Amino acid sequence: MDATVVDRESVGPDTFTLTFETPEGFEGLAGQFVRLSGAVSGESYARFYTLSSPDTEDTFEITVEVAEEGGPFSDYLADLSAGDEVAVAGPYGEEYYDGEARAVVLAGGPGVGAAVAIAEAAVANDAEAAVVYRHDGEPAHAERLDALVDAGADVTTLGEGDDAFAAAVDDALTNAAGEGVFVYGFAGFVETATEAIEAAGGDPDGAKVESFG
Ligand SMILES: Cc1cc2nc3c(=O)[nH]c(=O)nc-3n(C[C@H](O)[C@H](O)[C@H](O)COP(=O)(O)OP(=O)(O)OC[C@H]3O[C@@H](n4cnc5c(N)ncnc54)[C@H](O)[C@@H]3O)c2cc1C
Structure with a gap:
């Protein structure tokens, strides 16, 4: 079509x-x-x-x-x-927002598109939302990320070489029942994000992961 x-x-x-x-x-x-x-x-x-x-x-x-x-x-x-x-x-794709009570989205580069979509869908569903977004240079979708903060979401943006990424993931994850963890970005980011989930005591196998290649 x-x-x-x-x-x-x-x-x-x-x-x-x-x-x-x-x-x-x-x-x-x-x-x-x-x-x-x-x-x-x-x-x-x-x-x-x-x-x-x-x-x-x-x-x-x-x-x-x-x-x-x-x-x-x-x-x-x-x-x-x-x-x-x-x-x-x-x-x-099977990796979509499915009504989870809390959505934590880890996004690298253009994965920020999925992050704003999922966080906005969660907020519209009266659920909690958190975004940890790693980018090169200036962040994209700044306006929508600001609006998400105003709506009560936790948003952390970090530069590409920022070693605070794992700490930000650790802060965002509660590992409580009903929490959905989402990962969107190119392969290098997916690997870093998966390691950070594991280091934060989360379950990388239970995360909804979409690698961009
Ligand atoms: C499931 C899935 C979802 C995707 N969703 C998105 C999306 O929402 N937004 C989006 O922009 N792309 C997304 N992609 C990637 C997209 O499909 C293309 O691969 C990308 O636009 C590059 O295509 P191209 O023809 O311009 O360059 P190509 O010649 O195909 O790519 C050039 C090379 O650069 C790499 N590359 C391209 N862009 C980047 C980048 N920004 N950061 C790091 N490496 C990069 C590619 O992997 C490739 O090795 C997704 C891919 C998959 C598999």
Whole structure:
């Protein structure tokens, strides 16, 4: 199916959101991802992007970070604007917010999209939310993270080389029943986050983990 872009916004350094009109019959949950595809310079590409909106009612959003060296598909998405159409499939993934009483999201780089979506879904569900977000340079989605703090969520943002990450995870995890732990980011971050969960006395196998590759 095709989805039409209705908005594109910059939300941080080399990071932008694309909002799409939700196609008929498409229903996704915070934490799930979609597959976008298209032709770039005559070659076909398909890449996965996690929902960064708390739901998919009327519209849904993704958050894309273009790596420093760029990449064919993220560069292509960066050039889209309202009215453009993209082939979309999904949603996919079992790692979504499922009504947990407390959601703790560990996010690296573009994983911040999933973090705001899941934390917003938890807050809307009158549940507790905590986000530990590790980023390179300035954080993305600062406005939505601030709004989450105003809504009562615990949000910690840390720079890439910050060795306080494990301590922040230790602070965020209560390991109480009803707590869901979520991890979103590229492979290096997932490894660091998994180690931090274990060091904090949590259960990495029970965490909902989505590696971006
Ligand atoms: C389940 C899943 C969910 C994903 N969700 C998101 C998402 O919500 N937002 C998002 O931006 N991407 C997400 N990705 C990654 C995305 O699918 C693409 O891999 C990414 O956009 C790069 O594609 P490209 O064609 O631009 O570059 P490529 O040429 O495919 O990638 C270039 C290289 O850089 C690495 N890379 C690319 N971007 C980064 C980065 N920001 N940090 C570290 N390494 C990077 C890639 O792993 C690859 O080795 C997800 C991937 C998966 C598997």
